[in-house]
Amino acid sequence: MSLRFGLIGNQINYSKSPLIHQVISKKLHFDISYELLNVDAEEIPELIDLLKEGYYHGFNVTTPYKKELSHIWID
Secondary structure (H helix, E strand, O other), X not given: OOEEEEEEEXXXXXXXXXXXXXXXXXXXXXXXXXXXXXXXXXXXXHHHHHHHOOOOOEEEEOOOOHHHHOOOOOO
């Protein structure tokens, strides 16, 4: 079973995170995907709902949402 992870941000198409995670996971024999979750501010509530439903196993947050999402805790 592949685990899903992602990077939440805006205008992050330049990010090398998916490639870096792919290389590391392959080397360590982990079956994961790491996606860019490039969202506008108005899409954040919908994305939070997906995260709460367990659609992703983990995520990182980057520009410009670090402060905005720092208070959110997902059980």
